[in-house]
Amino acid sequence: MSYIFVSCTADNVAAMASTGYEAARRLEAGNPKGGGGSRTAHGHGHGRTAHNMSSSSLRKKSDLSLLSKVRCGLLRTILTNLQEIFLGTKLFILFPAVPLAIAANYLHFGRAWLFALSLLGLTPLAERVSFLTEQIAYYTGPTVGGLLNATCGNATELIIALFALHRGKIEVVKCSLVGSILSNLLLVLGSSLFLGGIANLHKEQSFDRKQADVNTGLLLLGALCHILLLAFDHAVSSGEQAADVAPRLWLSRACSIVMLLAYVAYLFFQLKTHRQLYESEEEEDDDNDDAVAQDEAVIGFPSALAWLLGMTAVIAILSEYVVATIEAASDSWGISVSFISIILLPIVGNAAEHAGAIIFAFKNKLDITLGVSLGSATQISMFVVPLSVIVAWIMGIKMDLDLELLETGSLIMAILITAFTLQDGTSHYLKGLVPLLCYLAIGACFFVSKSPANQINDVNAGVLTT
């Protein structure tokens, strides 16, 4: 197996030879074209999951030629650090949205503008958090790194959910989480398989179905819990019981604990006992220009940690803006809150992962694509959703697992379609087009059924029942 390396030109190599990063990178550049095999163990020892690999496709090589001209050593280090953090991704053009959003809050721009800017700002931040998690994983070893990745992989969804809970907007939480699962399963996976299929029209596209099976099984467990809650609601015969939420809450909390148990077992399975199923494919050394994968960390551990905390704080701020202004944006744009939560929020939130998945599908590395999309869906379904219920329990908010009929039905069908699509271990573009069209249909359905005229105190229902 070989690695992607930064393609440094000869003069750059000479100029950069003095700094530590350069030395490491030159070492990398010297080795790959020859000895792939022995480095395998080394590479895998850094817990490079599919998620990390996918995000790495959006990295850019940092051109440090300018910086090397700065004479002060400390300043150069800081600037290098900053350049690595901020300019190390192709999404850096979206970074200005972050300060603009903060400015919009204090200068009282239109609230719809605040919403849009916050959403845009969240995208590069989510990608950077993933990068920082990967850097930290170099220092902490594969297991903790894998755990960190598993937890922070969907940090944005988690933080948005917690803020919405805090404000009592339970429907927004449920809708955004369901929308995230649907988006990962149908949109990300579908578009990746579709575009990858067209790009590799005459090649064989295969992937390891064992990994897909594990994820599908867990998603079915989550779907079962939602169906039980839904049927529970409908099965109660007398009308007076409808207001009695205690048994429904108890069942939701029991099911949440079951789901978290399953997630812990899944982590144990993935990181300890059946690691070999999940070793990510290393890319061939043919695409130096659009992916950067280093075997060494490029920033120090305390630096990475500090940046991670800082970025998470900024994500928190932007998430708070998003959650607070969602109704205003809904009114201003004329679409319902549910539609924004189910369709718009997840699309923007998943944009970085989405791009990465498509890129790897183009390269016919479907294991990574599946690892990203299915893994994200499993994480949200088995970890973020039950965690929200448990956190709501602690906060004294009555959140349950009961999604509406439409969401539950869409979720079941999405899981079934994905399961059937992936069950034979091969792929072609029609296998991607079908989930994509399903997503379009579901989007159309939510667009029409959840129009503002039909909105039956969607958002306020959360506040009323508390």
Next chain:
Amino acid sequence: MASRGYEAARIMEAGNLKGGGGGLGKEVHHGHGRTAHNMSSSSLRKKSDLSLVSKVRCSPLRALLANLQEIFLGTKLFVLFPAVPLAIVANYYHFGRAWLFALSLLGLTPLAERVSFLTEQIAFYTGPTVGGLLNATCGNATELIIALFALHQGKIEVVKCSLVGSVLSNLLLVLGSSLFLGGLANLHKEQLYDRKQADVNTGLLLLGALCHILLLMFRYAVNTGEQVVDAAPTLALSRACSMIMLLAYVAYLFFQLKTHRQLFESQEEDGDDDDDVVSEDEPVIGFASALLWLVGMTAVIALLSEYVVGTIEAASDSWGISVSFISIILLPIVGNAAEHAGAIIFAFKNKLDITLGVSLGSATQISMFVVPLSVIVAWIMGIKMDLDLKLLETSSLIMAILVIAFTLQDGTSHYLKGLVPLLCYLAIGACFFVFDSQTGEYNSFYPLFLLHNLASLHQKMHVDSDLNGITDQNNGIDAGGLTTTAAVTKAY
């Protein structure tokens, strides 16, 4: 003991097993219709030590004692046998009815296992096909007899709930725990099974699920909310679907016993475990004797089943859990205990084909044979039983079948594949614990709600001290969960 017939056969067996597992031994084994079910139950047998009996000088007495020892002490579950006479005593001496229920349940477990053993013995004499048929019919004798008695007493909901619970327990609990424990025990080995067998069973289960869904949707489509649905079309549809399901079952038997036998040949053990599995190539009791014992044990099973069905409401009131929870969760767990243990043991030995044969085969049998047979028998008895399970049971059933179908579709296994169905069963169990399917209302398990509202607990205590008197009075009345639930909801 070389002179005794049984011993001679067994020594020959012991000699054969260790040596010729391949050629001749296999042919002989297969010729006796040893299904996965028989193999699994055989894991609970013990070899009988006949040294004591051989000292008895009178020959017929010796034969009789040997016979008795084989029947009663030939299983590891013999410790539960005293429950049988205790249950009969409890009935006549009027112990608490909940005690009668518990003892009858405990007594049913070893009896079910012995019936399986006797069926296998008879199969030696009748040949593989009839033996297979016998096994297919008597394999779930307990569930069948309980269902028929409950029908007879008009407790249609108990019938439906216990049969659905049996299917769920086989699919999720037995299979899940076997795959989970087997996966943990064989962590670094490859665990394979033949997926063709699993596919056949899954297909049939889906057919059964389709029939239940059709009935459910039929009822919803017809019922506009203001008028009560007319029972006649639902009944007619149920009976038609039952005949279709029985047709499918007959075809399945033909497939399994005649045309595609080779798919279902059970894996033979490699002669390495004489101490915990006894598999004989010769029957150990005579044909007449086996038949007599079979009839006798079935009669005792019928007796205990009648006690179970008769006392289920009393047990429910006395233990504070709903009848539907007992029918769906408790009854099947106890009823399947012997099969369950066998399936886990074979999963430990990495013989997953046998595990699947037991659990999936049982589920298919109940879904495709016992359920439609109950409908037909009810038709003959003039009782209006249909295939319409309630929404919660039907959706649990569908999801269980889907989860299992996806789990088993690739022919390999690991512990996570067992953990997921197991957790599904926990979720379903939690759901039925809270919800009384029979009355359609929440379960009056008051402590649950207390756990829930710790903050307002103190306030509630004052309100409830007035209501507790009413609640206790109502418990004596056999009114299901209705009145007690009303008292609970008043507290809110």
